[in-house]
Every structure is written in structure tokens, then in C-alpha cells.
Amino acid sequence: MLKDVAMTGDFSWRGLTRNLFRRLGPESGRRDREPLTYIRAAEIPAPGGPALPGFQRTASDQPNPAYAEGFAASRAKLLNAYAPTRPVTDPRLFAGRTGIVKALIHAIEEQRLHVVIYGERGVGKTSLLHLLSQAAKDARYLVAYIDCSQRSEFDETFRALASHIPLMFHGAYGPTSIQSERGDTLVSLLGPQPMTVGTAVDALARIEGTRVLLILDDFDQSDSEDFRNKIAEFLKSLSDQAVHVQALIAGVSAELAELVGHVPSLHRHVLAMQIPRMTAGEVRDVIARGEAVGDVRFDQEAVRAIIAACTGLPYLAKLLGYRAALAALQDGRRTITANDVGASVQEAIDELRETVPRHAQLRIDELTERGQLPVMGALARAAQSTGGWFTTEDIATALGDDPTLLRDATAVVQDLAQRNILNETQDDAHGDAFRFTAPALPDYLSLLVAKSRSG
Ligand SMILES: Nc1ncnc2c1ncn2[C@@H]1O[C@H](COP(=O)(O)OP(=O)(O)OP(=O)(O)O)[C@@H](O)[C@H]1O
Ligand SMILES: [Mg+2]
Incomplete structure (x- = not known):
């Protein structure tokens, strides 16, 4: 099984990261990347109110410092606080x-x-x-x-x-x-x-x-x-x-x-x-520790929305927190609301959806309409928990051993395997094992579940 897991290579979080982020300079280390989006400096108003439109570049074709510097400084602070792919090295930012x-x-x-x-x-x-x-x-x-x-x-x-x-x-x-x-x-x-x-x-x-x-x-x-x-x-x-x-x-x-x-x-x-997923209190701590460094504040509803959507994964808490905070800054605010978090969840869903083959998108839409999103969420969770191949045992654990859901899960697994949305293999030690063919699918499904729960 070790070999299988190693073979999955670019699974799950890496797939998500590759699509949403690009690498910083060489000094920033193997995993340090920053978002591709939000680099339109002139969209960021000065704190305190929306900015009037202005030229983004000087006559000599340099970025206009009036726009670029304020934005770059705010963005750098936010990245220090919430960069989702940068492991914590500063003990002040280490939560729980x-x-x-x-x-x-x-x-x-x-x-x-x-x-x-x-x-x-x-x-x-x-x-x-x-x-x-x-x-x-x-x-x-x-x-x-x-x-x-x-x-x-x-x-x-x-x-x-x-x-x-x-x-x-x-x-x-x-x-x-x-x-x-x-x-x-x-x-x-x-x-x-x-x-x-x-x-x-x-x-x-x-x-x-x-x-x-x-x-x-x-x-x-x-x-x-x-x-x-x-x-x-x-x-x-x-x-x-x-x-x-x-x-x-x-x-x-x-x-x-x-x-x-x-x-x-x-x-x-x-x-x-x-190492288990984080408790709600630990996620709260992740957000709170970033606030001082990022010079932003998440209101109570925003914190609750992140806790619900990230399902205990600090990676996701920071990804959503970062995006929501940037959206608030773009709007001239330093206080982040649940709306900002909701928008950041939707944005992440939209970007991940683009990386999933069209036939898989449509089948997932159909199964969602038939009430099977919780089951697909459990498959996603099983995939995340193993980092790749997962077995029926992993699915049962993710479903909490509910017999009705387990029956649904068997049908959904078959359906997805027939359509090449899941790969199937035999594992000597564990029997049938499955893996999502598109690396972004587990994250995509988890966020769909989080969105459906938040109404
Ligand atoms: N205790 C913590 N406090 C605050 N942030 C954390 C904590 N643990 C992880 N994070 C954040 O979660 C994200 C993922 O963390 P990290 O890279 O350490 O995870 P990992 O398990 O090594 O991931 P991978 O399996 O991809 O290597 C990073 O943004 C990191 O800053
Ligand atoms: Mg790691």
C-alpha cells in the first residue's frame, strides 16, 4: 500500500495548490507559493474607503507605486498570516x-x-x-x-x-x-x-x-x-x-x-x-493568531463559517481566510464577514470545478440532485484520509458506519467507477481500493458539502 500511496504523487492538496497558486522566489522554499489571483494592484483601495480609479502604470511603464505599494504591503502581511501552503515556522503563529x-x-x-x-x-x-x-x-x-x-x-x-x-x-x-x-x-x-x-x-x-x-x-x-x-x-x-x-x-x-x-x-x-484534523477551538486559534500579523479581524460569523467549511484542516482554514481577507481589503475593509468567507468558498469551488473533466462535473451535479452529496463527501473524506487509494473500510469510517448510507455508497462508488471518475484496483491486503481520477475531486466535493451545510 505504501507503494500505491507514493504513486498517487500529485494528489489532493497538491492538485488544489497547483491550480490556485504559483511559486514564490527560490528563497521561499519548496512549498511556498502565493495566489495567482489578486495581483491587480489598482483594485486595492486605500484602507478607509473605495479608491478612485487611477492609472496603474507610470508613463515609463513602471507599476504606479501609489497603487502597488499599499497593496503589496497588505498582501504580504496577509500572506505571512494565512499563506495556506506555507508551513508554520514562527511559533507565534503555531496554533493548538x-x-x-x-x-x-x-x-x-x-x-x-x-x-x-x-x-x-x-x-x-x-x-x-x-x-x-x-x-x-x-x-x-x-x-x-x-x-x-x-x-x-x-x-x-x-x-x-x-x-x-x-x-x-x-x-x-x-x-x-x-x-x-x-x-x-x-x-x-x-x-x-x-x-x-x-x-x-x-x-x-x-x-x-x-x-x-x-x-x-x-x-x-x-x-x-x-x-x-x-x-x-x-x-x-x-x-x-x-x-x-x-x-x-x-x-x-x-x-x-x-x-x-x-x-x-x-x-x-x-x-x-x-495527527488528527483540528478541533473548532484550534481552527479558531489559527485564525486569531493570524489576525495580529495580517492586520485584519474576522467577525464571529466569519470565524464560524471558516470552522464549518474547513472541516478541521488548517490548510483550508488558511486558504479560505486568506481569500476572504483579500476580498474585504479590496472592499476597503479590515473586518471580514461571513459573506466574504462564503464568497471565498464559492471561488475555490469554481476554480476546482474547472480542473475536473466535464463528464465528472455533470455526473456529480446529477448525483447531488438525487441527494447523494453527503455520500460523495464521505468518499472525498476517505480519499483525503489516506492521501490517495481508499478502501470500503475507509468509506465506512467516513460515513460513521451508517448502514443506509453504506448501501448508497456502494451504488455511488459503482456508478463513479463505471464512468471513470473513480479508479479501481485490487489490493492484496485490503481488497478493493479506489482513487479519484481527477486530483482536485476530493477537495471539490468537500467544499460542495461545506457550502451545502452553510445553506
Ligand atoms: N498548528 C498550526 N497552526 C497554524 N497553522 C497551521 C498549523 N498547522 C498547519 N498550519 C497551516 O496549515 C497549512 C498546512 O500545513 P503543513 O504544510 O504543515 O501541513 P502538512 O500536513 O505538512 O501538509 P502536506 O501533507 O501537504 O505536506 C499551512 O498553511 C500551515 O501554515
Ligand atoms: Mg508537509
Whole structure:
């Protein structure tokens, strides 16, 4: 199943993001993107009232600063506060998750466990990793943060880890050696031959006087089973030999937790934790923390509308909050209302709809008219919860095991599979598995459900 999930590649949130956002400059990191829309600077009036129309460019064809600067400043503030694809790195903007953070720190610090966290796209895994990485650095851990890719292999991953470990922590060198003073790292001791689990653990055996945290984000992006198996063996050897290196691994798939199953008794050394969707209180906190930074205010109705529409996903809370806030600014207001949020939900629906094949749009419209939107919403939720392929068991969980809805769901699944709106496959471990053929469909359906609930 791990392989299946990795194969889905550009699923769900990424599909949404690709359509709605473009990348910032190179300094902004892999996921940092900003909206394509709303770059018509002259549409943004000065705060306090609608602006009179004016020329947008000077005679020398430069953007007119009178329009561009005020807008750019407001927009930059909003992006800092609510950029939906930018993981939180500023602790002031990190909302909720207190119990989870405490439990993870306890597992790393007191129990000396490796940790695996998994959860849906956009639920906040990378943000959590950043927070824990900072907390570990504050406690003087050496932290190696590695983003895994489809092509990740053990050798390069270990070398990246070794490059974070200064030789001053190596028993044979110590802080006063020439090599340490030169700033050499463990990498300088590794030969050209590919690292095996054995040689990697040997290389770490003489590290003293520090603890190392190896963070592997998007672990299930890798296509390589060999990579995953070697990392599992590596974790086991580190624990067995009491090497002071612990791993913190994040990915979408619940099957990640099965990583530990491949290596006998590894599970005793690993805490696997699912990161759930946020509670209403946590979403409220996400919005509130952005208000000061974004210099805007969401009224109570607007907050409620975002809580209802985002269904606990901070990604979506920020996407809707950002769009609603920009719409309010365009209207000369800094207070955001439920109407602004409603408009931002509709906008996101319209944009996603354009990316869905026409026959799928029409079939979904027909099934909606026949009262099947809640069932399709449950399919979307099942897809989001696994990051791709989902089984009838996932659907039942999303439906809350209601037998009538389950019967409807079976018919709807068949209907969608016949029309190529769902792909179907056989999975050895789980029986039939399904996946939406258009990546944007789960998000599109979820927002349709949210809109229908808000009346
Ligand atoms: N605790 C939090 N407080 C405030 N905002 C959050 C929090 N967690 C996540 N977010 C916001 O939600 C969005 C998604 O977060 P993040 O990138 O951490 O999720 P993810 O689970 O790593 O997503 P993916 O599966 O796509 O990698 C970002 O805009 C981030 O700022
Ligand atoms: Mg992430």
C-alpha cells in the first residue's frame, strides 16, 4: 500500500495548490507559493474607503507605486498570516496541538523513542516538524531536516545526516583537533562506497556529548522500498546499539506505521501517532493568531463559517481566510464577514470545478440532485484520509458506519467507477481500493458539502 500511496504523487492538496497558486522566489522554499489571483494592484483601495480609479502604470511603464505599494504591503502581511501552503515556522503563529507536542517531546526526550507521525495532506505535519525541530535545537540537539523525494535513497540520506554532525562530537577528534576547528563534519570520514546500514551505524558509534535528531519529512514520497526498509533497519540498529540518534518521520499514509512491522521488535522503539484534523477551538486559534500579523479581524460569523467549511484542516482554514481577507481589503475593509468567507468558498469551488473533466462535473451535479452529496463527501473524506487509494473500510469510517448510507455508497462508488471518475484496483491486503481520477475531486466535493451545510 505504501507503494500505491507514493504513486498517487500529485494528489489532493497538491492538485488544489497547483491550480490556485504559483511559486514564490527560490528563497521561499519548496512549498511556498502565493495566489495567482489578486495581483491587480489598482483594485486595492486605500484602507478607509473605495479608491478612485487611477492609472496603474507610470508613463515609463513602471507599476504606479501609489497603487502597488499599499497593496503589496497588505498582501504580504496577509500572506505571512494565512499563506495556506506555507508551513508554520514562527511559533507565534503555531496554533493548538499542545497535547500532541507534549507527547512527542516526551517520547523523544524521556522515552528515547523514534517517532512516526502521519496524517492527511494539509493537516499540519510539516508545521509540527518545524516546531519540534526548533524545540530540539533550543535544547542543543543537532537537527538534520531532510525532505524526502521520489528518488530518496539511503546513501544520500545518511550523507545528508552526517553533514549535520561536526567532528568536534566525534570521540577520535574532539573539539580542539584541526579537523574540528576547520569545521569538518562526519561526512569527511565516509568513503566513496555506498553506505550500508552497518557502515552507517558504525560511523555514528563514536559520536559523543550530543544528541542528534534526524527529521525525514514526506517519507512516503519515496518510491523505493529498499530505502524504507533500510531506514527501518537503521532505526532498529540505532536503538539496539544505544547510538544517540533519533528519527522523527512524517508522511501521509497510515501504512507508514507499518514501517515498524518489517523489522522484528522495532515497534518497541517507535511511537507512531496520527495527527488528527483540528478541533473548532484550534481552527479558531489559527485564525486569531493570524489576525495580529495580517492586520485584519474576522467577525464571529466569519470565524464560524471558516470552522464549518474547513472541516478541521488548517490548510483550508488558511486558504479560505486568506481569500476572504483579500476580498474585504479590496472592499476597503479590515473586518471580514461571513459573506466574504462564503464568497471565498464559492471561488475555490469554481476554480476546482474547472480542473475536473466535464463528464465528472455533470455526473456529480446529477448525483447531488438525487441527494447523494453527503455520500460523495464521505468518499472525498476517505480519499483525503489516506492521501490517495481508499478502501470500503475507509468509506465506512467516513460515513460513521451508517448502514443506509453504506448501501448508497456502494451504488455511488459503482456508478463513479463505471464512468471513470473513480479508479479501481485490487489490493492484496485490503481488497478493493479506489482513487479519484481527477486530483482536485476530493477537495471539490468537500467544499460542495461545506457550502451545502452553510445553506
Ligand atoms: N498548528 C498550526 N497552526 C497554524 N497553522 C497551521 C498549523 N498547522 C498547519 N498550519 C497551516 O496549515 C497549512 C498546512 O500545513 P503543513 O504544510 O504543515 O501541513 P502538512 O500536513 O505538512 O501538509 P502536506 O501533507 O501537504 O505536506 C499551512 O498553511 C500551515 O501554515
Ligand atoms: Mg508537509
